[in-house]
Amino acid sequence: MVLPSEPEFEQAYNELYLTLEQSTLFEKKPNLKKLLPIISIPERIIQFRVTWEDDQGIIQVNRGFRVQFNSTLGPYKGGLRFHPTVNLSILKFLGYEQIFKNALTGLSIGGGKGGSDFDPKGKSDNEIRRFCDSFMRELSRHIGGFTDVPAGDIGVGGREIGYLFGAYKRYKNTWEGVLTGKGNSWGGSLIRPEATGYGLVYYVEKMIEYAKPGDSFKDKKVAISGSGNVAQYAALKVIELGGKVVSLSDSKGAFVLADNESEGFTPDEIAQIAQIKLQHKELASLESKFKAGKFKYLAGERPWVHVGKIDVALPSATQNEVSGEEAAVLVANGVKFIAEGSNMGSTMEAIEVFEAERQKAPGSIWYAPGKAANAGGVAVSGLEMAQNSARVSWTREEVDAKLKDIMVACFETCVNTAIEYSSEKTDGLPSLVKGANIAGFIKVAQGMEDLGDFY
Numbered sequence: 001m002v003l004p005s006e007p008e009f010e011q012a013y014n015e016l017y018l019t020l021e022q023s024t025l026f027e028k029k030p031n032l033k034k035l036l037p038i039i040s041i042p043e044r045i046i047q048f049r050v051t052w053e054d055d056q057g058i059i060q061v062n063r064g065f066r067v068q069f070n071s072t073l074g075p076y077k078g079g080l081r082f083h084p085t086v087n088l089s090i091l092k093f094l095g096y097e098q099i100f101k102n103a104l105t106g107l108s109i110g111g112g113k114g115g116s117d118f119d120p121k122g123k124s125d126n127e128i129r130r131f132c133d134s135f136m137r138e139l140s141r142h143i144g145g146f147t148d149v150p151a152g153d154i155g156v157g158g159r160e161i162g163y164l165f166g167a168y169k170r171y172k173n174t175w176e177g178v179l180t181g182k183g184n185s186w187g188g189s190l191i192r193p194e195a196t197g198y199g200l201v202y203y204v205e206k207m208i209e210y211a212k213p214g215d216s217f218k219d220k221k222v223a224i225s226g227s228g229n230v231a232q233y234a235a236l237k238v239i240e241l242g243g244k245v246v247s248l249s250d251s252k253g254a255f256v257l258a259d260n261e262s263e264g265f266t267p268d269e270i271a272q273i274a275q276i277k278l279q280h281k282e283l284a285s286l287e288s289k290f291k292a293g294k295f296k297y298l299a300g301e302r303p304w305v306h307v308g309k310i311d312v313a314l315p316s317a318t319q320n321e322v323s324g325e326e327a328a329v330l331v332a333n334g335v336k337f338i339a340e341g342s343n344m345g346s347t348m349e350a351i352e353v354f355e356a357e358r359q360k361a362p363g364s365i366w367y368a369p370g371k372a373a374n375a376g377g378v379a380v381s382g383l384e385m386a387q388n389s390a391r392v393s394w395t396r397e398e399v400d401a402k403l404k405d406i407m408v409a410c411f412e413t414c415v416n417t418a419i420e421y422s423s424e425k426t427d428g429l430p431s432l433v434k435g436a437n438i439a440g441f442i443k444v445a446q447g448m449e450d451l452g453d454f455y
């Protein structure tokens with residue numbers, strides 16, 4: 001079921017497979033074993049051509065995709081990524097992760113992912129609009145509020161969702177909750193932009209409390225990578241809870257707090273980052289705007305080996321952004337909690353480093369995979385779908401409280417499942433990667449059996 005040309009998907013599959021194999025799951029539930037090869041083939045993949053006209057009147061062409069991976073628990077649900085690196089391996093890994101992540105939210109949503117190798121960087125608003133219109137001209141035939149509900153991911157934010165939603169509405173003459181991440185006045189949910197970052201921090205809050213009752217983010221040093229939506233709102237929530245954010249980055253380099261600086265990133269600095277990101281500018285362009293000497297800007301670098309002693313690491317940029325070597329440096333520097341805002345942020349080698357250390361020195365370190373820790377984004381997407389269906393809008397407080405409840409329940413599910421199915425002898429912190437994979441798999445596999453998806 002894994003094609004040799006799909007390294008990212010192979011990695012996501014192997015991670016799931018190994019954690020299931022290393023647990024007592026198939027001893028306790030042997031009926032679910034036959035589901036693994038079935039669940040690992042997408043129900044459907046749609047691949048299409050997107051032609052659009054640039055500002056010079058020249059015709060451009062890109063590839064468009066939608067991987068409709070699993071619709072057991074609800075309509076296919078997952079974001080669209082617009083980035084030049086997008087290919088089928090990446091979208092299959094993202095769609096695969098999304099199945100289990102969505103199951104962990106407890107909401108009625110299946111798993112999917114899509115996107116294009118279109119690069120929004122350097123494009124005008126008009127070019128982005130024309131691209132989105134053309135992309136949706138084909139995609140609109142395959143999605144719908146009860147079929148498949150895409151959202152944003154890297155390169156797809158509020159502006160793109162607006163153009164895509166407008167195009168869908170024009171092509172289908174239907175106003176329906178077919179996309180999430182919509183604007184507030186046209187069907188969006190409050191807290192959706194904040195949800196992935198806030199949810200990540202709510203999840204880590206529970207990890208901190210579980211590891212040491214009464215402990216919190218207060219005075220913790222937190223390294224964050226990325227500077228998009230997830231990283232920005234994670235940073236703001238960490239600051240609100242009294243933590244100190246010591247790094248942020250983009251694909252071109254990283255800002256790391258200088259050693260002698262007591263104050264980490266401020267909300268004002270994060271607002272400046274949010275503004276330049278909307279214009280697709282690089283972080284480096286802020287070097288002269290920030291207080292002289294407060295940060296080191298490290299061109300071409302990721303933050304991990306430069307942040308020194310930290311308590312928490314939140315990779316929130318993209319897949320495979322923490323290597324085995326970087327993980328070893330983080331461990332040597334005393335990191336205690338690592339939780340991914342990105343999807344598959346850690347390489348297999350990095351996960352092995354974190355998990356080996358957790359077993360070697362119980363209580364020392366705890367790693368949470370993206371499919372659990374970053375589930376807040378899609379969870380609030382699920383809440384946006386619920387509001388659209390009921391034709392109501394909840395307040396910020398209502399959505400935030402529901403988001404928090406979902407993240408707490410997700411954390412507890414991961415912990416309890418890891419304890420129930422673990423074959424480990426340690427009585428330290430249970431493996432959240434095992435807990436997340438096993439809990440997500442059981443829910444979807446059991447559902448597939450109930451629906452007679454195989455015989």
Ligand code: GLU
Pocket residue numbers: 077078079080149150151152153154180343374375377378379381
């Ligand atoms: N792209 C986000 C994720 O990776 C959100 C998906 C959604 O809201 O549907 O979970």
